[in-house]
Amino acid sequence: MSLPKINVKEVDEMLEKAKNMKPEDLLFKYKGILYPSLHSQPENIDAIESFEAREDDLLLVAYPKCGYNWMIQVLNKLAFSAGKLKNPKYIPYLEFTNPEKLKLLSTLPSTRILGTHMNTNNIPVSFFEKKSKILVVLRNPKDTAVSYFHFYNKNPALPAFDSWDKFFSQYMSGEVMWGSYFDHAVLWEKYIDSENVKIVTYEDLKANLTEEIKEIAKYFNYTLSDEQIQTIAEESTFDAMKEKSQETYGSFGKVIFRKGGVGDWKNHFSDEQSKEVDARFEQCLAGTKIGAKLKYEVHCK
Template identity: 55%
Template sequence: MFFLIYSFDFIYGCLHGGPRSFWTQDLLFFYRGTPYPVTVCSVETFQALENLEARRDDVLLVSYPKCGVNWLIQILSDLIFTTTQSKPVSTELPFIECGDPGKYQRMNQIPSPRILATHLSYDCLPKSIFKNKTKILVLFRNPKDTAVSFFHFHNSAPGVPSYSSWDEFFSEFMNGKVVWGSYFDHAVTWNKHIEDENIMTIIYEDLKENLTASVKQIAEFFGFSLTAEQIQSIADRATFQEVKDKAQETHGAVGSILFRKGVVGDWKNLFTDAQNQEMDAKFKVCLEGTKLGAKLKYDVYCKT
């Protein structure tokens, strides 16, 4: 099969571009109140982002960090290859907010369908995405596993702040002081648009529980015409373990960082009773009773 290859050597270079002894303020900058890593983002790139000319047939994937978007990129690349028999290779980073300001002009040369990804909230996306009615697939993961996965990412990638302990990271995560900001702010914003035209929300745990049904749902959303046999074949190739096993081939040196465990319930190894209560209360305030909150099945995945 074919896996989509982006310039992950660039990511590797950025992640290993500076010593861990950098202070946090040297690794982050703030844009419109949200912290971002200086290794892959810049104010100039954000200012130029509005120049991205989205297409109606772009495949736009949205997620908060560590919710599984790199896994989803692999699934979509196989869907596109199976449908078109063309390899959607790009030298540009799929994350639209990452890279240099000139990338948006270069992206005009990439043939359709392009796979684009982002960790940004709805209000930060370029206006052309909505003007051209680009379809948006929004991926969420339960907040406890997201936090634990993000903690391990921060302590594995030298280009972002590391933390001396899980307790220290948890406090920063709950206060939205980690890169790309608050999980809950991100979720609240996207929940407002969960029923918008051209937006579909999918849950990481659903991918894990029934990948075949999820692949079929994604294919139908983006208008890919595939047989049941093709759907099953893609699902067989795209399990998290299969993608993880090929991570070095597809993503180079950062493969083991991007694809760590991928399990559901890893939060139970780190969360204290007090932290469980704090996040339960935060979820109740922000998402309980919402459509996204129902999709996340918090009582199933985040209660002991």
């Protein structure tokens, strides 16, 4: 199958435009949440509130730097191998889709694979009303912070941070794009036992990609052979995807793919910062099913 690709020309034009913009103009705040202004506008977010989901839609949800681009590739391969998708395409975030493009989405044949970074409060309610299949990818908060920091500083379309400490402070206060990591994670506790929501973690995907892909296929009711699952897993490792990033993302691939590991937070966090995240986790997620899913004691201690 061909790989889903972003519109490289469109991205290059966006990056060129960013060179002439002030850092403070690269983001805008809407209903208390920061969004990238070169990708989205308030009218986009207004428009998706009334977006009509379908029962057979697949919605991928991930807070930034928790595995969105990774899983877009996996879902395309699964749907294609199962005969549900004829022409794999890179699916942009709903919040990047202007009203005109949203109308185009409504004309696409099923199966539609859609995605977002937004939390449950901002996802169009029709996905829950229609009981569309939702796949949520979570990642431990410490590695998420580190990956997000580097993403900000490698992406010309975003204002860079002059220090890790400054970024960490804003990450903890939710003054980064798409708001607070902890708000995002906490809100999924309500849906963790829903038949139409499957929650996986970045760390489990790294540890046993083949088994996780098999479970995702089962969740979507896709019948694939063990050989097909194994092939998808081999083609979807971080190294394999990074190697093809020039083909799928153009020069932007260098921004998206960095290390893709687990535990890099230890190279950035001070003891005080680590304890601050520990305390926030204890306050927000300790004792919850989401907290248990994240295996915090394993990955963040």
